[in-house]
Amino acid sequence: MKQEISVELSGGKRISFETGSLAKQAHGSAVVRIGDNVILATAVANPEPREGIDFFPLTVDYREYTYAGGRIPGGFIKREGRPSEREILTSRMIDRPIRPMFAEGFKSETQVIAFVLSADTENDPDVAAINGASCALHLSDIPFLGPIGAVRVGLVNGNFLVNPTYSEMRDSLLNIVVVGTADGIVMIESGAKEVKEESVVDAIEFGHTEIKKICAALNDFREKAGKPKRQVTPPEFDQAYFDDLKSRIGAELIDRLDTERHPKAESHNLVRELKKAQLEAIPADDAAARSKFNKYYEALRERIFRDAVIDQKRRPDGRAFDQIRAISIETGVLPRTHGSAIFTRGETQALVTTTLGTSDDMQRLEVFEGEAKKRFMLHYNFPPFSVGEVAFLRGAGRREIGHGALAERAVSGALTGEDTWPYAMRVVSDILESNGSSSMATVCGASLSLMDAGVPLRAPVAGVAMGLVKEGEKYAILTDIAGAEDHYGDMDFKVAGTRDGIT
Known part of the structure; x- marks a missing residue:
């Protein structure tokens, strides 16, 4: 039986959920609407746990079909092919906040799929997809300890906007996606135009207020349409x-x-x-x-x-909690590239190059609104020798695409307008050594490499990975995390910006 619920957010924005009419054989399904965007999200988990593994086998896939925007794919092959970079990034954006929210000991193969069925030209469907995944999991029998809610927050004329439209975002100094439960924040992804730290904190708090509304509505929705949850026995600790x-x-x-x-x-x-x-x-x-x-x-x-x-206030490498590892920088290291730099921080090293081109070299993108061009591209490569391992060299994986996009967003905030610098720019970061924070080494190296190529930046951009270790009421905040701090810590929070603000 079809069930519906809607949530009124600040500024007259609305998000609605429905279930019971589409994809009924999935263990959980939800249709989410924001404007004319329609997202179908499903969740399915195998009945039996996967044996012999020490991780949670979760797969998340997000797909944007061109029919959703009333278009036919370009090129000779008139059907969707491999996932686009945007689809991969959105899949990661859904994966990160839901992954830690499953019951301890649950090891069944689980898959979350989100399809964009209809897309308008004003609202980004990624936030709807995150909320749809949360709703589908919350309504299902899968032991998901949610719900979570997600909103995008913009900053226009000193005012915060929830789920701003594309036209509103063009005037916004801040583009931050906040995901969390009613009790706290699970994930933040942001881009900004040198915004002060205080404004970012205020935006997170504003976003969490809206998230609480979504979580309350999803809890009510589960009371009406949810399935009994599977019982999972937590592993015993000897x-x-x-x-x-x-x-x-x-x-x-x-x-x-x-x-x-x-x-x-x-x-x-x-x-x-x-x-x-x-x-x-x-x-x-x-x-x-x-x-x-x-x-x-x-x-x-x-x-x-x-x-x-x-307890001992000691990091594995003996650094103070706010101490950054030793840094060394070389620029102009390659004779035939337009710009190059080697940035080394501790045992993490990035070789970053810049190549300049004309408008013909800009990347052509096929989006719902039609075709678009992109003049700045940053590509991140993580070869296996950087961590002393042997592996096949294949195309870029999800992690490499994600890290490249993260660094690209950080650096793009410092680029001047196309009216003053009309050239295409491609930055490539090859990680030569890695012991934590390689994406932030990429940000630093990219800034150096662009300046070496003569690209006018508003200001140099640098990045650092912050960590958190928390036990009860005790906690430690760590600067420039490495190795075990990343693996065993409770948070990996990457921050990039100029002297004047966060990008």
Whole structure:
């Protein structure tokens, strides 16, 4: 049976949800409308958990069909092909806030799909897709601990706007997508024109007020149309086993994890050798015992890190909480490129080049409104040797596309207008070494490379990754996170900007 609900947001904006008429064999489905945008979001999870994995197998796919905008695909092949960069970025934007919201121990293959069925020329469908995914999961039997809500916030003439239109965004100093629960923020993605930190904080608070309205409506919707949730038994923690392991190898593991004494590669080798030695004492045919050891060995590594940061106020490499790793810069390093720079921060290194072109070299984009051109492109590459690994070199993956778009957005805020600099610009960042914050090294390197090529910037742009470790009421905020701080911490918050504000 069809059920509907709508939410009135600030400024007369509205978002509506419906379920029960489309995609009824999915475990959860929702149709979301903002303006003339219509999004179908579905959620499905296999009935049985996937065995032998230590991660949550979630897949998110977002698709924009050209028929949604009343268009036929260009080119010789008249159907949609591989996902566009925008579709990949929106898939990641949906994935990030929902991934941590599932019940602990849930390991069933889960897929969330969002289709754009109708698209107007005034509203961006990405926010509707995030809300649709949340609604579909919340109504389903999948153990999703939501709901979450999402809004875009703009800043025009000193006033905040919720879910601004494209025309409103052209005058906005801020473009920030805020996603959260009724109790807190889960994800933020933003671009700005050198906006002060205070304005960004105010925008987040404004957005969270609107998110609370969406979450309250989705909770009411679940009361009317939701399915009973699957029961998931949280994995038991064998405290006695953990304590015994800690007593036997804890002190030695602490020493081997100390990256102030041992560089990253050496520390990894030492930790791996200790693990191998312990596994040799467990019979090779006892898969359960070996699996249990692997699980608790990782738990011990995480506990050592978190205890050191929270209780001892010490980072793995001995830095102060607000200390940035040593930085070195070289520019003009390649003789035939228009601009080049090597930016190194600690054990993270980016080789960044700039190539200039004419308007004929601008990227042509096929969007709902027709065709558009893009004069600034930033591409990020992460070869396996940068972390001492062996892997096939293939096309850019979702992570590489996401990191490139993040750096592109950060740097584009400092570019001058096309009337003063009409050239096409392509920046390529090749990560040569990585130990955290490679996307922010890309931002710094891109700024240097563009200046080396003679591109007029309003101001140099730099970026840094901030981290958070929180245990109860105790917390630590970490500047320029690396390695374990990224892996075991509770937040990875990347910030880029000029001296005057956030971009």
